[in-house]
Amino acid sequence: MLYYYEEIRIVIEVVSAVMCFILVRFMIKPYEVTGESRYIGLPLGFGFLGATYVLSAFSIYLPDIFGGNTFYIQLIARTFAFLFIAFTYHFSKKPTKNSRWFWKITLTLLFILLIISFLIVDLPNFDNVYSYRTADIGFRVINIIIILYICIHTFRSYIEKPSSTTIWIPIGYAFLAVSQYSTLLFAIVVDLSHYTIFGALILRLIFLSIFLFVAIRTFYQKRR
Amino acid sequence: MKKIARRDKMKIYGDLLTILQYEINNEKIVLTRLQLKLNVPFDRLKQYLTELKDLDLIEDVTSPKLTEKGKEYISEYEKVLDFMRRMGLEYQK
Numbered sequence: 001m002l003y004y005y006e007e008i009r010i011v012i013e014v015v016s017a018v019m020c021f022i023l024v025r026f027m028i029k030p031y032e033v034t035g036e037s038r039y040i041g042l043p044l045g046f047g048f049l050g051a052t053y054v055l056s057a058f059s060i061y062l063p064d065i066f067g068g069n070t071f072y073i074q075l076i077a078r079t080f081a082f083l084f085i086a087f088t089y090h091f092s093k094k095p096t097k098n099s100r101w102f103w104k105i106t107l108t109l110l111f112i113l114l115i116i117s118f119l120i121v122d123l124p125n126f127d128n129v130y131s132y133r134t135a136d137i138g139f140r141v142i143n144i145i146i147i148l149y150i151c152i153h154t155f156r157s158y159i160e161k162p163s164s165t166t167i168w169i170p171i172g173y174a175f176l177a178v179s180q181y182s183t184l185l186f187a188i189v190v191d192l193s194h195y196t197i198f199g200a201l202i203l204r205l206i207f208l209s210i211f212l213f214v215a216i217r218t219f220y221q222k223r224r
Numbered sequence: 225m226k227k228i229a230r231r232d233k234m235k236i237y238g239d240l241l242t243i244l245q246y247e248i249n250n251e252k253i254v255l256t257r258l259q260l261k262l263n264v265p266f267d268r269l270k271q272y273l274t275e276l277k278d279l280d281l282i283e284d285v286t287s288p289k290l291t292e293k294g295k296e297y298i299s300e301y302e303k304v305l306d307f308m309r310r311m312g313l314e315y316q317k
Contacts, residue, residue: 026307033304034315035234042311092313154312161309169312218307 005194006060012201013057019208020050026215038103041088048081071132072121075139080114082146089153133187140184147177165214172210179203235315236264238305240272241281241298244290252287 002010027042052074059070087110091103155170182200243261247253259269273285281294290298308315 029300029304030308030311030313030315033234033238033301036315039308039313042313089313092308092315157312157314165306165310166312169310214310215307218310219303 002061005198008198009201010057010060012198012205013053013060016201016204016208017050017053017057019205019212020046020053023208023211023215024050026219029219037107038091038100039088041084041091041107045081045083045085045088048077048084052078052081069121072135073118075135076114076117076121079139079142079146080110080117082143082150083110086146086150089150093153136187137184140180140187143180144177144184147173147180151177168210168214172207172214175203175210176207179207236262236272237276237281238298238301240269240276241290241294241301244282244288245295245298248290253289255286258288 023046024043027046028040030039031037031043055070055074055077058065059074087103087106091099091106151170151173154173158166158170179200182196182203186196186200240258240262243258244253247258255266255269255273259266262269264272270285273282273288276282276288276294277285279293280291281297282288283291305315
């Protein structure tokens with residue numbers, strides 16, 4: 001039997017996942033058209049984000065099957081999703097002779113780290129060693145740092161060429177950073193109201209809506 | 225020749241097709257003019273044009289014109305560059 005707020009949360013998680021998977025279709029275009037592997041981090045990042053939202057929905061709906069380690073897996077995968085996006089931004093600004101190699105090494109290391117993390121989580125009695133709350137706080141702090149890096153990068157791009165079309169993405173990432181901050185507060189202060197977590201989820205929906213708006217406007221707006 | 229950042233092949237293809245699109249109203253497209261605008265050696269330009277012809281993106285190598293497929297490609301290419309600019313991504317300007 002689900003509580004009312006759990007039902008709402010499942011709906012928001014599913015909607016977020018669908019939005020992420022639609023965004024993947026747009027985010028893969030820079031890689032498809034330019035053939036530059038350093039842009040593959042964007043669809044990977046949004047794909048992983050979408051997958052974590054699906055896992056989140058399942059872990060609420062079927063806690064007996066998707067409980068326990070699934071919580072850790074979605075925490076880790078979400079942080080890696082943000083890392084994929086952040087490294088894409090980092091390497092997009094440095095088209096040097098060796099940057100392609102550095103990107104390939106970074107991508108390989110990220111995947112190795114991700115697999116090792118999943119294997120560690122799968123160890124027996126893992127949740128006796130690390131409490132979920134400690135892990136949650138730690139990963140949220142890392143997420144905020146990564147998103148702030150992306151925010152600064154995109155805002156710098158806007159400052160270089162100020163335009164009404166380039167301001168939306170840094171604003172979108174800022175919403176995501178505040179959303180992560182809200183979930184961090186929810187993790188730190190145990191008896192905080194559920195409004196905090198729903199505030200965070202709504203901010204996340206705003207972030208995804210901004211990105212969808214920008215993508216649809218770019219690809220489907222009629223041009224002269 | 226002015227010094228520009230190193231471009232990958234896809235970027236050169238994109239630039240070349242964009243120039244051809246702007247030259248669409250010209251009866252005859254002069255290759256040396258294309259070469260100056262694209263900023264590549266002449267033999268390299270001819271090589272790129274042959275490759276684009278093989279991909280069915282242009283009609284003729286000596287007086288290149290965009291095919292329908294070429295027009296579609298350049299439209300998509302410009303949209304993607306615009307999307308990357310909006311996303312705050314850089315692509316070898």
